[in-house]
Amino acid sequence: MKIVAVTSCPTGIAHTYMAAEALEQAAKDAGHDIQVETQGAAGAEAVPDSAIAGADAVVFAADVEVRNRERFAGKPLVQTSVKRAINDAPGLIAEAEAAARTGGAGGVLAGAAAEAREAAAMETAARPETKVDEGAGIGTRLRQWLMTGVSYMIPFVAAGGILIALAFLLGGPEVANKVNGGTFEGTEYQAVEDMSKLIVQAGYAGLLFKIGATAFSMLVPILAGFIAYAMGDRPALVAGIVGGLISVEIGAGFLGGLVAGLIAGAVVIWIKRVKVPRGMAGIMPVVVIPLVSTLIVGALMLVVIGQPIAALQNGLEDWLNGLSGSNAILLGIILGLMMAFDMGGPVNKVAYAFGLAALASGNLKIMAAVMAAGMTPPLGLALATVIRKNQFTRAERQAGEAAWLLGASFITEGAIPFAAADPLRVIPGLMVGSAVTGALVMGFGNESRAPHGGIWVVGLISKPILYILAILIGTAVTAAAVIILKTTGRKQAADIEPAASRQATAAS
Amino acid sequence: MADLITPDLVDLNLTQTDRGEATRALAERLRAAGRVTDLEQFLADVRAREAQMPTGIEGGIGLPHCRSVAVVEPTLGFGRSDQGIDWGAADGPAHLIFLIAAPEGGGAEHMGILAKLARKLIHPSFRDSLRQAPDPETVVSLVQKEVLGQ
Numbered sequence: 189m190k191i192v193a194v195t196s197c198p199t200g201i202a203h204t205y206m207a208a209e210a211l212e213q214a215a216k217d218a219g220h221d222i223q224v225e226t227q228g229a230a231g232a233e234a235v236p237d238s239a240i241a242g243a244d245a246v247v248f249a250a251d252v253e254v255r256n257r258e259r260f261a262g263k264p265l266v267q268t269s270v271k272r273a274i275n276d277a278p279g280l281i282a283e284a285e286a287a288a289r290t291g292g293a294g295g296v297l298a299g300a301a302a303e304a305r306e307a308a309a310m311e312t313a314a315r316p317e318t319k320v321d322e323g324a325g326i327g328t329r330l331r332q333w334l335m336t337g338v339s340y341m342i343p344f345v346a347a348g349g350i351l352i353a354l355a356f357l358l359g360g361p362e363v364a365n366k367v368n369g370g371t372f373e374g375t376e377y378q379a380v381e382d383m384s385k386l387i388v389q390a391g392y393a394g395l396l397f398k399i400g401a402t403a404f405s406m407l408v409p410i411l412a413g414f415i416a417y418a419m420g421d422r423p424a425l426v427a428g429i430v431g432g433l434i435s436v437e438i439g440a441g442f443l444g445g446l447v448a449g450l451i452a453g454a455v456v457i458w459i460k461r462v463k464v465p466r467g468m469a470g471i472m473p474v475v476v477i478p479l480v481s482t483l484i485v486g487a488l489m490l491v492v493i494g495q496p497i498a499a500l501q502n503g504l505e506d507w508l509n510g511l512s513g514s515n516a517i518l519l520g521i522i523l524g525l526m527m528a529f530d531m532g533g534p535v536n537k538v539a540y541a542f543g544l545a546a547l548a549s550g551n552l553k554i555m556a557a558v559m560a561a562g563m564t565p566p567l568g569l570a571l572a573t574v575i576r577k578n579q580f581t582r583a584e585r586q587a588g589e590a591a592w593l594l595g596a597s598f599i600t601e602g603a604i605p606f607a608a609a610d611p612l613r614v615i616p617g618l619m620v621g622s623a624v625t626g627a628l629v630m631g632f633g634n635e636s637r638a639p640h641g642g643i644w645v646v647g648l649i650s651k652p653i654l655y656i657l658a659i660l661i662g663t664a665v666t667a668a669a670v671i672i673l674k675t676t677g678r679k680q681a682a683d684i685e686p687a688a689s690r691q692a693t694a695a696s
Numbered sequence: 697m698a699d700l701i702t703p704d705l706v707d708l709n710l711t712q713t714d715r716g717e718a719t720r721a722l723a724e725r726l727r728a729a730g731r732v733t734d735l736e737q738f739l740a741d742v743r744a745r746e747a748q749m750p751t752g753i754e755g756g757i758g759l760p761h762c763r764s765v766a767v768v769e770p771t772l773g774f775g776r777s778d779q780g781i782d783w784g785a786a787d788g789p790a791h792l793i794f795l796i797a798a799p800e801g802g803g804a805e806h807m808g809i810l811a812k813l814a815r816k817l818i819h820p821s822f823r824d825s826l827r828q829a830p831d832p833e834t835v836v837s838l839v840q841k842e843v844l845g846q
Contacts, residue, residue: 198745198748198749199745199761199763199798200763200807201761201763201796201798201807201810201814202751202759202761202796202810202814202817203751203753203759203814204811204814205810205811205812205814205815206753206814206815206817206818208815209814209815209816209818209819210818213818226811228807228811229763229798229807229810229811251748251749269749271749271753274753274754274818275753275754275785275786
C-alpha cells in the first residue's frame, strides 16, 4: 500500500519530525511505502503530486492547520494529533489501511481520540470527492459538491422540520399564525414581536414552532455555504453563506442557494489562482478571498438574480389569476407543477400565495390542491428511498426517514436534500407526482379551510377519504417517477456512496 | 556553528520533581554556556509552547522546546531524572528530558540538525543508550554520533 502523510506541530522543531520518523518506521514494518511531508521549521519538502495521486491513504498527524491540504482532496484520510503518531504509529498505519480499504474514514473509529475522530469526520465530509480524481468529469465533481452541501443541510431539515411538525401536533395548525401572525379559520392573530412573550402568546407549541422555523431559515444558507466550502475550502464558506442568506431574502429559495454556493466556490477557486506577492499570501485566505468573493457573490445575487426573480413572480401571479376561471383540473396540474418545482422558492411561493388569496376570498378548493401537492414531494421521496435503496446515498436514506413526517405535515422542504443533490432528475419526478395530486384534488373537489398543517388538519378538509386517496396516489406516482428518472442514464448512487457514508459519520 | 550539545549541558541527576523547575535547571546550564541570553524570556517561550500541549511523549520522554529570540545557537540540554517528572504523557512521568532551544528565525541548516535529533528520539535503542550513559561525555558522544554522524 502507498501512504502519504503530513506532520506538523506548533513549534515545528520537534514533534513534527518525531511523528514523521515514527510513521516511516511503522509503515516500513508493516510493509508499506510512505512519503512524509514534515511541515516544520526546517522547511517543508512537499510530497510530489504524483505521490499523492498514487497514494491509497493519507495521514494527517497535525496539531496545526495542514498547509495546502487541498492537494489531498478526495483521498481516504486518517487525521489525528501529532502526538498520537509518535505514541502509536503502528495503530495509525493500521487505520490508514482500514481507511484505504473502506475508501473512507472508518478506520479512525478504532481507538482514536474523540477529537481526532471528529476532526477526521469533519475533514472528509468537507471533501467534495473520495475515490474521484481531481481530473474527474465536471458532472461527477458537481454532484460531489452538491452532496457535501446537502449533507450539512440534512440535520437542519430534520431538526427544524420535526420541531415544526410537533408544534402543529401539539398546538394545532394555527400555531404558525400565533407566532408569525395572519388569519386562521377567521381568527386574526398578531405576530409575536417580542420574543420574551413568545410562550405567553403562542404557548409551548409556539416555542417549538419558532425554534423549528429558525432552523429552517438556515437551510439555504447552510446548503450554499457548504457547497462553496466543498469547492473552495474554508475561505469560500462566508461567500456561500451570505449568498444563501441573500437568496432567502430575494425569495430565490434553494435553487438560488445552489447557484449562490456554486458561484461562491467558483469565484474562490478563481481568486486562488491569481498569483500574489509573498507578503500578501498570508492574508489571502483570511481577509482578501472572503472579502472579494463575498462582495462579488452578494452583488450578483442582489443585482443580477434578484430582479429577474421578482419579475418572474409577478408574471406567474398574473398568469395564474388569468387562469382562475378556466378548467379546474388544468389549474390543479399547474399548481402542482409549481409547488414541486422549487419547494419554498419563488415559483412555489407564487402558487402558495395564490392558494392563500383564494382562501381569503372564499374559494377553498385551491388551497386543498396546493397543500396536497406540497405534501407528495417528501412523501414520494420517502417511499422511493424505501423501495429503491440503492438509488440513494446513505445520507439521503436517512433524510428519507424524516421525510415521512415532514411530508405528512405539509413541510415541502423535506424534499430539498434530494432535489439539491440531483436536481435535474428529482425535480421533474416531483413535479409529475404533484401535478397528478393537484389534478386529483381539483377533480374530487376537496376544500380546505386550513392553509397549512397537512394530514393533521384533515378534519378541516371536505371529503377527507378522497383527499387522502389523492395524496396516496400522488405519493406513489412521485416515487415511481423519481425512480424511473434516477435509473435512466446514470450510474447508481454507489459511486458517491463513500462521500455519503462519511457525511453520515460527521452527522452522527 | 557550535556543537549541538556539550558535557556541561548535561545533568544526569535532575532532582527537581516539577516540570518548570527541571526546565529551569537545564536552562541555567544553557545560559551559563552562553547559548541563551535572557533566561526569563527563554523560559517564558518554553512555557508558552508547553501550555499549547504538554510536550511529553510515551516512553518516559519530556521534550520542552521553543524557538526564542533569547537563543543564540541551536542547542540541546539533556537531563535524566531517576524519580521521574510528570511531563503530560499518558503513560507516566518522564525520565529523559530533552530541552531543545532553537533561535528565532534560525536558518534551514540549524533547524535541520534539530529535525534529525527529533527523529532519533523515536528510536528505542537511542533512548536506551542515553538511559545507560554513565557520564555526560558519553551522552555528548552518543548524540554526536547518532545525530551528526560524527
